[in-house]
Amino acid sequence: VLYFDHNASTPLHGEVLDEMMPYLQSNFANPSSVHQQGRLARQAIDRAREQVAALVNAHPSQVIFTSGGSEANNLAISGSVRGMGLSRLMIAATEHPSVRDTAKQFESSLVLDELKVDSGGVIDKDFFFDKSNSFGQGLVSVMLANNETGVIQNLNQIGKVAQSHGHVMHTDAVQAAGKIDVDFSALPVNLLTLSAHKIYGPKGIGALVFDKSIDLMPMIFGGGQERKRRSGTENVAAIAGFGKAAELALTNLSNNRTYLLELQNYFENQLEKITGIIIFSKRETRLPNTTFFGLPGIDGESLLMQLDTHGIAVTSGSACASTSLKPSHVLLAMGVEVDVARSAIRVSFGVENTKAQIDELIKALYAQQQLFASLESIEI
Numbered sequence: 450v451l452y453f454d455h456n457a458s459t460p461l462h463g464e465v466l467d468e469m470m471p472y473l474q475s476n477f478a479n480p481s482s483v484h485q486q487g488r489l490a491r492q493a494i495d496r497a498r499e500q501v502a503a504l505v506n507a508h509p510s511q512v513i514f515t516s517g518g519s520e521a522n523n524l525a526i527s528g529s530v531r532g533m534g535l536s537r538l539m540i541a542a543t544e545h546p547s548v549r550d551t552a553k554q555f556e557s558s559l560v561l562d563e564l565k566v567d568s569g570g571v572i573d574k575d576f577f578f579d580k581s582n583s584f585g586q587g588l589v590s591v592m593l594a595n596n597e598t599g600v601i602q603n604l605n606q607i608g609k610v611a612q613s614h615g616h617v618m619h620t621d622a623v624q625a626a627g628k629i630d631v632d633f634s635a636l637p638v639n640l641l642t643l644s645a646h647k648i649y650g651p652k653g654i655g656a657l658v659f660d661k662s663i664d665l666m667p668m669i670f671g672g673g674q675e676r677k678r679r680s681g682t683e684n685v686a687a688i689a690g691f692g693k694a695a696e697l698a699l700t701n702l703s704n705n706r707t708y709l710l711e712l713q714n715y716f717e718n719q720l721e722k723i724t725g726i727i728i729f730s731k732r733e734t735r736l737p738n739t740t741f742f743g744l745p746g747i748d749g750e751s752l753l754m755q756l757d758t759h760g761i762a763v764t765s766g767s768a769c770a771s772t773s774l775k776p777s778h779v780l781l782a783m784g785v786e787v788d789v790a791r792s793a794i795r796v797s798f799g800v801e802n803t804k805a806q807i808d809e810l811i812k813a814l815y816a817q818q819q820l821f822a823s824l825e826s827i828e829i
């Protein structure tokens with residue numbers, strides 16, 4: 450299988466699996482137990498908390514482990530709205546469903562604004578400045594890097610404006626982590642979301658990083674784990690794996706970024722030779738691994754299926770939306786025509802991909818395009 454869907458999930462790194470195994474086999478103790486085995490499990494969590502904090506230059510006490518990016522996004526929004534009595538939510542139109550749908554839960558009880566983006570997927574600054582100006586304390590949620598287009602937002606500017614008006618600033622950094630620098634201490638953000646399975650860690654584990662100015666109301670009550678902010682016996686193996694994945698992501702960040710960028714350039718140079726191809730957000734600052742493109746006239750879903758029969762894994766939008774046939778909300782927010790949006794395919798590379806694999810992908814795409822062109826000429 451040629452796997453080009455790393456924004457959906459990444460393979461588990463061998464060293465991550467090694468780190469996890471003891472907590473699935475010999476040491477199964479509850480980390481809240483005071484006996485030696487319990488203390489060892491607790492130490493594994495403490496170590497992982499340091500590793501995850503280091504990845505984003507935060508303090509370990511700022512890290513709350515959750516069941517993944519979705520839960521962290523839910524906690525960031527619900528937790529701060531309830532804990533701080535916020536009266537407004539300002540959410541970018543291109544956010545992940547775990548942000549958008551959480552915000553919608555509060556639609557009837559507070560003012561909810563969707564922040565517009567331009568045709569490149571970048572936040573419309575004038576619209577945002579205008580919205581953030583009106584009164585009432587709210588939460589602004591703008592993702593650092595988009596999972597579909599790879600577009601990186603200028604959080605320095607957005608966060609500063611948001612905070613200067615007294616708003617809480619949240620960013621979903623799930624796709625940015627491990628691919629670009631993410632510095633929680635330097636960025637003007639109060640809450641930041643991470644997920645392990647996008648950085649060669651296990652699924653079902655993530656984190657919300659928060660600063661102490663934020664009063665978070667927990668969503669899960671019980672034994673008071675995670676400093677009372679997220680109860681439930683910790684998933685020790687997954688947390689240990691997340692820690693290792695974060696450590697590797699930090700160590701290899703610069704090399705990985707350079708390599709991914711090389712793959713992306715190699716792919717896009719050949720992709721652009723296909724007549725009529727559109728690479729979305731091509732002129733914006735993007736992640737080094739993501740290429741979202743459209744071939745007007747082609748049905749993205751059918752193309753995905755065709756590639757799948759050749760053992761090539763890509764996606765036709767965000768993974769979560771690919772079971773529904775609705776075109777990508779990200780592209781629609783950018784003003785892309787519905788027909789073009791329906792043709793969209795996302796390719797997201799990972800560090801185990803090679804140029805030889807990309808050659809195979811390009812060959813398969815060219816073959817599809819020829820098929821499409823010949824069908825068109827028959828119709829004429």
Ligand SMILES: Cc1ncc(COP(=O)(O)O)c(C=O)c1O
Nearest residue numbers: 517518519545596621623624644
């Ligand atoms: C930008 C973004 N945020 C949040 C999530 C959700 O993360 P998880 O799968 O860990 O719940 C994803 C995963 O698809 C994502 O791409």
